[in-house]
Amino acid sequence: MGSTDGLYSSKVVTAEEAIAHLPEAGNLWLHHAIMEPKTLVRALVAARERFEGLRVFHMVRNGPVDITEPGYEKYFIDNPLFAGANSRAALADGRADFTPAFFFEVPGLIRTGRIPCDAVLVQVSPPDEAGNCSMGASVDYTMQAVKTARLVIAQVNSHVPRTVGDCFLNISEFDYIVEADEDIWDITPPVIGDVEKAIGANCASLIEDGATLQLGIGGIPDAVMLFLENKKDLGIHSEMISDGTLALFEKGVINNSRKSENRGKMTLMFLMGTQRLYRAADGNPDIEMFPADYVNHPMTIMRQYKPVAVNSAIEVDLQGQVVATAMGLRQFSGTGGQVDFVRGCAMAEGGKAIIAMPSSTVKKDGTRLSKIVSFIAPGAPVTTGRDDVDYVVTEQGIAELKGKSLRQRAKALIEIAHPDFRADLRAEFNKRFI
Numbered sequence: 001m002g003s004t005d006g007l008y009s010s011k012v013v014t015a016e017e018a019i020a021h022l023p024e025a026g027n028l029w030l031h032h033a034i035m036e037p038k039t040l041v042r043a044l045v046a047a048r049e050r051f052e053g054l055r056v057f058h059m060v061r062n063g064p065v066d067i068t069e070p071g072y073e074k075y076f077i078d079n080p081l082f083a084g085a086n087s088r089a090a091l092a093d094g095r096a097d098f099t100p101a102f103f104f105e106v107p108g109l110i111r112t113g114r115i116p117c118d119a120v121l122v123q124v125s126p127p128d129e130a131g132n133c134s135m136g137a138s139v140d141y142t143m144q145a146v147k148t149a150r151l152v153i154a155q156v157n158s159h160v161p162r163t164v165g166d167c168f169l170n171i172s173e174f175d176y177i178v179e180a181d182e183d184i185w186d187i188t189p190p191v192i193g194d195v196e197k198a199i200g201a202n203c204a205s206l207i208e209d210g211a212t213l214q215l216g217i218g219g220i221p222d223a224v225m226l227f228l229e230n231k232k233d234l235g236i237h238s239e240m241i242s243d244g245t246l247a248l249f250e251k252g253v254i255n256n257s258r259k260s261e262n263r264g265k266m267t268l269m270f271l272m273g274t275q276r277l278y279r280a281a282d283g284n285p286d287i288e289m290f291p292a293d294y295v296n297h298p299m300t301i302m303r304q305y306k307p308v309a310v311n312s313a314i315e316v317d318l319q320g321q322v323v324a325t326a327m328g329l330r331q332f333s334g335t336g337g338q339v340d341f342v343r344g345c346a347m348a349e350g351g352k353a354i355i356a357m358p359s360s361t362v363k364k365d366g367t368r369l370s371k372i373v374s375f376i377a378p379g380a381p382v383t384t385g386r387d388d389v390d391y392v393v394t395e396q397g398i399a400e401l402k403g404k405s406l407r408q409r410a411k412a413l414i415e416i417a418h419p420d421f422r423a424d425l426r427a428e429f430n431k432r433f434i
Contacts, residue, residue: 004131004171011177015043018153018176024051026118029110029145030058033240033270034187035138037123037155039180041065044121048075055079057099057115059106059141059334060272061086062185068096081106082334083325091331100325100381103239103337104296107144119151123184124169125160131171136160137184137271137278139167140239140292146173155180161278163271165288186274189243190219192226195358198395200224203310203356206391206398207231210258211350212304214238214341215245216311217272220356224310228253235259236266237304239296239337242273246280260305262288269295296337301344307351309341313383314357316392317376318410318428320401322355322384329379342388346402352390359394359418370421372413374428392416407433 019040022028030036036058042065054075056067059082067076068090078096080087090096101109109115122142124133133156135142146152146169154174158181171177192200200223207213207228212235215221222244228234229248235256236245248254249266256264265288271277281287294300301307313324314332325333345351362368372394376382392399392413399412410433414425 004127004129008127008131008171008177011171011174012179013176015039015178015180016047018178019043019047021151021153021176022054022119025053027055027057027116029117029120029142029149030056030061031120031122031142032058032138032140033060033272034062034185035123035136035142035160035270036061036063037121037157038063038065038182040121040153040155040178041067048072051075053077057081059336060084062187070095080334082336083331084333088332098331100335102335102339103140103292104298104340105293106141107291107293110141110144110148117145117148119153120145120149121153121155122146122169123155123157123160125162126156126158127171132168133171134160134162134164135167135169135289136163137281138269139165139289140269143167143291144293151175153178157181157184159183161282163281163287163289164283164285165290166294167289183275184278187217187242187272189274190222192219192223195395196220196223197226199356199358199393201227202393202395202398203354204228206352206354207308208306208350209233211235211306211308212237212259214307214309214337216240217242218312220312221310233257235305236268237262237295237301237307238268239292240270240272241266241268241277243277246277256286258305260303261300267295296340298340298344298347301341302347302351304348307341307345307348308354309345309352310354310356311338311341312357313355313371315371315373315376315380316355316357316413317373318413318425319406320386320389320392320409320413321376321382322389323376323380324383326380328377335383339384339388342384342390346388346390354391354393355384355389356393359396359416360421368418368420370418370425372417372421372425374425
């Protein structure tokens, strides 16, 4: 580190000492997803009795150390903007709170104080000679949280990949530094079954050579990748990628050569996969990381060459309304970047936004339910409105909805519903239109 050695060493403390400086109440943000600093969160939970309603903001959490244990609500108010597995039970029981938001707006909500940020726990790579640390596998809203917070505690971890782009923080921006080396989380690759493969093939048929892709995590996005090997010159401008993208990148199918912005580069704001993905991103100039208010801004997306977004849903009704965040009133996830990319693709020349999902799902008790429904579940919030929806894809086929009447939409959606439920859906169609 050279001339920065003294500044760095003056800020190094233990995790327990750093956490002791947090306010007893107020608003704390956690570094996003796999970059959540495990050592700092363990110390936070261990010191819980000194807190009195510390509100903890985050989007996806992967951490095994939970601030949402029953009884902890008197110490911490869990406040996700995207409900993962760690928050769902607390939300359902009323022990946590939820804030709806488009992902691209989150940095601005922090910057303007509409969602306050008193302190942030962040995890970074070791500094270079100039004292600059990489934010590794997640920049998104966390960059703005660091710029805004009055107290910044950084876990410096040699296992963090040194990614490049607009993702560097200088040690001068940290109030306290905790040195703790530990693996960042692996996300097990999904199982891709016949249904996912059929959906992937249908989605791939809509993707043209040179298209710029946004794909999420899970069996369907990875299945899409299986059917793109014969495409040419694909690009990536996506809030995140997982391991499924690497194979096409290594084969040269993804080369980013036709992108309108950041040509030759994959443009991302976070990674979520295995250590293989993180090693591939380490020091890789072909992968650039940026904050959410750039990557996910619809105006940024609309400037891409033939952008195609693939997102998922819990259910779609016969009007084309997409529910992707809740099962009735039970919060399951969050809006994330779905609407950011749906609207960005809609404004782009040659853009396509795809909602991809199995036509049915099986409950734990073996009951099969249709994901194409006559009416959305009572209380469920609409994620992507019927005016925004473009393509809906299941293993049964493709329904193109943009510009279609309600009657045409319903017909198209019934055709891609699971065969077991088409008769009931047609009966509802007859009530409405015949």
